[in-house]
Amino acid sequence: MSMTIEKLKEIREETLKRMNLRGLPSDKPNAPYRWSVAICMETSCMSSKSREIKQRLLELIERDGKTDEIEVVGTGCFGLCEAGPIVIVRPGDTFYYHLDVEDIDRIYESHLLDGEPVKDLIYPESITEDGYLSYFDIPFMAHQERIALRSSGHIDPEDIREYIAFGGYEALYKALIEMTPDEVIDVITESGLRGRGGGGFLAGRKWRATQVSPGDEKFIICNADEGDPGAFMDRSILEGDPHSVIEAMAIAGYAIGSDQGYVYVRAEYPIAVERLENAIGQANDLGLLGENIFGTDFSFDLEIRLGAGAFVCGETTALTASIEGRRGTPRSRPPYSADKGLWGKPTMINNVETFANIPYILLNGPEAFKKIGTEKSPGTKVFALSGKIKNVGLVEIPMGTTLRQVVEEIGGGIPNGKAFKAVQTGGPSGGCIGPEHLDTPIDFDSLTEIGSMMGSGGMIIMDEDNCAVDVARFYMDFIADESCGKCTPCREGTKRMLEILIDITEGRGDETSIPRLERLARTTELASLCALGQTSANPILSTLKTFRDEYEAHIKEKRCPAGVCKALTNYFITDKCIGCGLCARNCPVSCIKGERKELHVIDTDQCIKCGLCYSKCPVKAIVKK
Amino acid sequence: MIKLTINGQTVTAEDGMSILDAALAHGIEIPALCHDPDLKPESSCRLCLVEVDGRPWPRVACGTPVKDGMVVETNTPEIRATRREILQLLLDNHPNDCLTCQKAGECLLQKYAYEYGVTFRTHNGARRGGEKARFTDTSSPYILRDESKCILCGKCVSTCAELNERSVLSFAGRGFETKVAADRDETLEASTCVSCSRCVAVCPVGALIDRRVREKKIRPWEADRQTIQCKACEYGCEYEVLKKGDERVIRPLSPSGGRPLCLKGRLFVEAEVSSDLRTPYKKEETEKGRKFVRTTWIEALELDGILDRITCNETDSGK
Ligand SMILES: Cc1cc2nc3c(=O)[nH]c(=O)nc-3n(C[C@H](O)[C@H](O)[C@H](O)COP(=O)(O)O)c2cc1C
Ligand code: SF4
Ligand code: SF4
Ligand code: SF4
Ligand code: SF4
Ligand code: SF4
Ligand code: SF4
Numbered sequence: 046m047s048m049t050i051e052k053l054k055e056i057r058e059e060t061l062k063r064m065n066l067r068g069l070p071s072d073k074p075n076a077p078y079r080w081s082v083a084i085c086m087e088t089s090c091m092s093s094k095s096r097e098i099k100q101r102l103l104e105l106i107e108r109d110g111k112t113d114e115i116e117v118v119g120t121g122c123f124g125l126c127e128a129g130p131i132v133i134v135r136p137g138d139t140f141y142y143h144l145d146v147e148d149i150d151r152i153y154e155s156h157l158l159d160g161e162p163v164k165d166l167i168y169p170e171s172i173t174e175d176g177y178l179s180y181f182d183i184p185f186m187a188h189q190e191r192i193a194l195r196s197s198g199h200i201d202p203e204d205i206r207e208y209i210a211f212g213g214y215e216a217l218y219k220a221l222i223e224m225t226p227d228e229v230i231d232v233i234t235e236s237g238l239r240g241r242g243g244g245g246f247l248a249g250r251k252w253r254a255t256q257v258s259p260g261d262e263k264f265i266i267c268n269a270d271e272g273d274p275g276a277f278m279d280r281s282i283l284e285g286d287p288h289s290v291i292e293a294m295a296i297a298g299y300a301i302g303s304d305q306g307y308v309y310v311r312a313e314y315p316i317a318v319e320r321l322e323n324a325i326g327q328a329n330d331l332g333l334l335g336e337n338i339f340g341t342d343f344s345f346d347l348e349i350r351l352g353a354g355a356f357v358c359g360e361t362t363a364l365t366a367s368i369e370g371r372r373g374t375p376r377s378r379p380p381y382s383a384d385k386g387l388w389g390k391p392t393m394i395n396n397v398e399t400f401a402n403i404p405y406i407l408l409n410g411p412e413a414f415k416k417i418g419t420e421k422s423p424g425t426k427v428f429a430l431s432g433k434i435k436n437v438g439l440v441e442i443p444m445g446t447t448l449r450q451v452v453e454e455i456g457g458g459i460p461n462g463k464a465f466k467a468v469q470t471g472g473p474s475g476g477c478i479g480p481e482h483l484d485t486p487i488d489f490d491s492l493t494e495i496g497s498m499m500g501s502g503g504m505i506i507m508d509e510d511n512c513a514v515d516v517a518r519f520y521m522d523f524i525a526d527e528s529c530g531k532c533t534p535c536r537e538g539t540k541r542m543l544e545i546l547i548d549i550t551e552g553r554g555d556e557t558s559i560p561r562l563e564r565l566a567r568t569t570e571l572a573s574l575c576a577l578g579q580t581s582a583n584p585i586l587s588t589l590k591t592f593r594d595e596y597e598a599h600i601k602e603k604r605c606p607a608g609v610c611k612a613l614t615n616y617f618i619t620d621k622c623i624g625c626g627l628c629a630r631n632c633p634v635s636c637i638k639g640e641r642k643e644l645h646v647i648d649t650d651q652c653i654k655c656g657l658c659y660s661k662c663p664v665k666a667i668v669k670k
Numbered sequence: 671m672i673k674l675t676i677n678g679q680t681v682t683a684e685d686g687m688s689i690l691d692a693a694l695a696h697g698i699e700i701p702a703l704c705h706d707p708d709l710k711p712e713s714s715c716r717l718c719l720v721e722v723d724g725r726p727w728p729r730v731a732c733g734t735p736v737k738d739g740m741v742v743e744t745n746t747p748e749i750r751a752t753r754r755e756i757l758q759l760l761l762d763n764h765p766n767d768c769l770t771c772q773k774a775g776e777c778l779l780q781k782y783a784y785e786y787g788v789t790f791r792t793h794n795g796a797r798r799g800g801e802k803a804r805f806t807d808t809s810s811p812y813i814l815r816d817e818s819k820c821i822l823c824g825k826c827v828s829t830c831a832e833l834n835e836r837s838v839l840s841f842a843g844r845g846f847e848t849k850v851a852a853d854r855d856e857t858l859e860a861s862t863c864v865s866c867s868r869c870v871a872v873c874p875v876g877a878l879i880d881r882r883v884r885e886k887k888i889r890p891w892e893a894d895r896q897t898i899q900c901k902a903c904e905y906g907c908e909y910e911v912l913k914k915g916d917e918r919v920i921r922p923l924s925p926s927g928g929r930p931l932c933l934k935g936r937l938f939v940e941a942e943v944s945s946d947l948r949t950p951y952k953k954e955e956t957e958k959g960r961k962f963v964r965t966t967w968i969e970a971l972e973l974d975g976i977l978d979r980i981t982c983n984e985t986d987s988g989k
Contacts, residue, residue, distance in 0.1 A: 355844065372841060377713035377733035530822065530841070530848025532714045537759035540846040544795045568755040571728055572716045 121285015197285030242396030471500030476587025535578025773876030
């Protein structure tokens with residue numbers, strides 16, 4: 046089928062009619078539905094039964110013949126994954142959280158049939174005196190601004206028509222019909238969009254370099270390898286709005302002069318792969334991919350390549366090698382991908398989120414994009430917020446938002462009244478940012494200045510119970526394991542750094558430990574072949590900078606101040622003890638002695654540091670030191 | 671032609687040349703373990719780091735093309751310090767075995783360690799393959815492999831892959847556990863290795879050793895050395911004769927200039943110059959996989975047919 050703008054508009058109008066409740070830029074024509082129920086179908090909500098909930102709801106609606114009144118939409122991520130499975134009832138965007146399959150019956154009967162929301166299933170923070178806040182008005186959403194995730198949660202990612210209803214593929218039309226390739230690249234350059242995959246490289250400049258590079262065959266690659274521990278921004282975009290990436294890749298193909306694109310996606314993301322496959326199929330069926338798109342002589346094909354599961358395969362040259370079927374190891378540059386990438390041809394690689402911004406920029410213009418964010422880092426960034434934070438989930442914030450706003454307002458602060466210790470950004474290549482920098486605005490340059498980096502969007506919050514040395518050890522463990530082993534400094538150096546960190550956490554550190562770490566850090570930074578090795582010591586360097594006293598306590602006093610490193614932690618009973626005996630009964634090695642109603646004592650030599658007594662004591666008389 | 675400055679000396683180079691090659695062409699040596707003029711640069715050992723245009727971030731000389739007006743320093747204190755650290759990292763994971771190592775005297779790791787004053791390890795961290803690892807593959811009568819000495823330069827992998835039908839070696843594993851594997855991590859005997867010894871000829875350390883030379887206990891520095899050409903085919907691959915007293919052994923030299931090296935050629939040269947002819951072996955497919963089996967010199971050199979003809983002929987004409 047070949048697509049025309051008239052057909053696109055027709056699909057849009059036609060589909061909009063049934064999307065009257067989805068908070069749309071439409072004037073809500075003849076409203077067919079009374080209720081629209083959105084159920085998050087993202088990996089993390091699916092793992093907590095959202096599929097069964099949807100199934101059950103469909104059964105109820107079917108049973109009562111209400112299919113014309115109530116629509117059920119499986120959508121992408123709403124963000125607050127911690128509250129999953131999430132169901133949003135529209136109109137009103139009423140936010141139901143932590144649902145069980147049985148709960149949907151009550152929502153159906155009360156809310157959908159009788160118009161009476163089920164208060165005890167509604168997210169508490171959205172309950173006010175005079176009713177219920179819309180999901181989009183809860184404190185978690187307050188500072189957020191959605192560009193990359195603009196359609197997630199609104200549309201059904203498995204239905205291209207809903208994407209089109211939201212203005213989808215109009216940017217592609219605009220590019221193909223109204224703009225020259227040069228103009229497209231000018232707009233991207235002018236928008237100041239920087240790569241969201243970690244490096245923050247200007248997208249427009251990369252597009253231009255590949256466009257002007259001589260060669261009659263060129264490739265576009267979307268990097269969806271997303272290997273940072275805890276990160277799932279790209280997965281969410283692919284699961285919630287795959288067409289935004291497909292459309293952007295076609296636009297890039299037109300601008301650069303490429304008719305073939307590849308999405309390199311982790312094999313561990315089966316749902317994303319399935320949605321992407323489905324979306325590519327639908328785009329092909331509608332003539333939005335394939336030959337002569339919109340009747341022009343521009344053709345573009347898209348294929349999926351599954352990643353081999355190594356973190357380093359996210360690195361441009363390793364990724365290319367992996368697609369070519371070779372061992373996924375980085376190579377030295379030059380030549381750069383823009384000149385010699387996939388199969389030696391000019392190749393342009395962008396990250397998923399970078400692509401997801403493109404249609405927005407083309408449709409709304411570079412000025413609109415630049416209004417959001419900061420001067421040098423325009424736009425938004427998606428972060429996966431996790432760790433010791435109340436609102437675990439996916440957030441999209443304008444650049445320039447401060448870390449404090451994210452932690453305290455969007456994130457809802459640290460649970461259990463604990464004190465904030467650090468925020469880790471940039472994944473294993475990034476660093477730990479201490480409380481003194483909480484007011485730093487989040488943008489590419491500010492984060493680098495304080496010894497961390499933007500990275501691809503992992504953001505892990507730590508509280509007083511996290512040990513800085515243990516955190517550094519965790520990341521070094523990851524890096525040493527993921528080093529591809531090609532170059533000497535990274536292969537050998539990360540292993541030695543890991544060994545030294547393990548020594549420190551197990552009480553074998555000595556006065557040479559820190560200087561050796563610093564020397565190794567310098568060598569890996571200066572001499573490694575790719576960014577994995579070059580940045581491998583960042584977690585050490587950044588924790589050393591802010592928490593040097595903690596390293597020294599481990600080394601000199603053989604003490605872990607946070608009580609995390611087992612070998613250095615001992616349990617003691619203080620005189621708060623009321624002699625209840627609970628600890629003694631729970632201790633698996635029976636090393637707690639004491640008479641009833643008298644102070645109990647732990648035999649530290651026998652203690653295996655399991656921590657059971659610590660958690661059982663009703664008066665918190667037991668301390669870790 | 672391009673003009674650049676290396677260590678204050680103005681030199682000319684061809685466009686597209688690497689800094690390393692440009693320096694070498696003017697007699698300026700830059701240490702490198704993974705570089706081989708016949709192979710594509712891997713830039714993996716990272717020893718050839720140099721300072722370019724005064725920038726704080728060093729570049730690898732083997733992978734950086736020269737530019738007009740470029741100013742290169744190959745021996746600043748910072749660069750030397752970084753090289754020392756890299757060498758230390760290699761020796762930290764290396765057996766202390768120069769005393770009995772066949773490669774001693776021509777080992778590049780040993781040479782650079784000497785130049786940079788780096789000693790064997792002083793810590794008790796892990797070593798690849800464990801403390802006792804030695805001669806991890808003794809299955810081949812021609813080649814000894816010792817993974818514990820391998821510095822993963824990749825030259826053997828590249829040289830073996832130069833000939834499509836060979837490509838026996840590849841990297842396996844990752845990180846600290848990376849190693850060179852024959853086919854699917856098999857022994858040289860069980861693999862498709864054709865015993866050409868290209869890999870042995872390029873290995874910069876004692877990780878791949880010519881077994882027959884080692885059995886003779888001749889190390890290169892104590893031998894009279896002479897290069898000869900194989901006459902088995904028109905390529906004329908180069909072999910080196912090592913002579914010590916009455917003993918003579920041969921070993922293949924680096925297969926430069928597109929020369930393939932092969933087992934038959936090696937045996938030809940052995941037959942020609944070695945002081946004693948040791949049993950030749952050839953690989954056979956058996957029920958239990960590939961095996962090295964003893965053979966005769968006549969069969970190994972594929973002389974049977976010719977010999978038959980010659981003997982026939984001579985008996986005939988003698989009549
Ligand atoms: C070890 C390593 C892993 C990487 N992993 C990813 C990844 O998973 N996804 C990604 O988009 N970029 C990753 N990158 C960055 C890419 O090399 C590349 O810069 C990026 O895909 C370019 O796209 P962008 O300009 O749109 O950010 C990684 C880089 C390194 C060094
Ligand atoms: S820095 Fe690490 S990951 Fe990168 S090429 Fe070297 S060994 Fe491989
Ligand atoms: S930490 Fe575990 S082993 Fe030690 S005293 Fe408490 S309960 Fe017993
Ligand atoms: S549980 Fe607490 S209060 Fe009870 S005996 Fe043990 S230390 Fe004392
Ligand atoms: S390989 Fe080199 S450094 Fe290692 S033991 Fe042999 S001679 Fe010494
Ligand atoms: S001897 Fe030849 S075929 Fe065998 S591994 Fe070495 S280079 Fe490859
Ligand atoms: S065996 Fe020799 S040539 Fe091969 S990688 Fe190891 S050190 Fe390099």
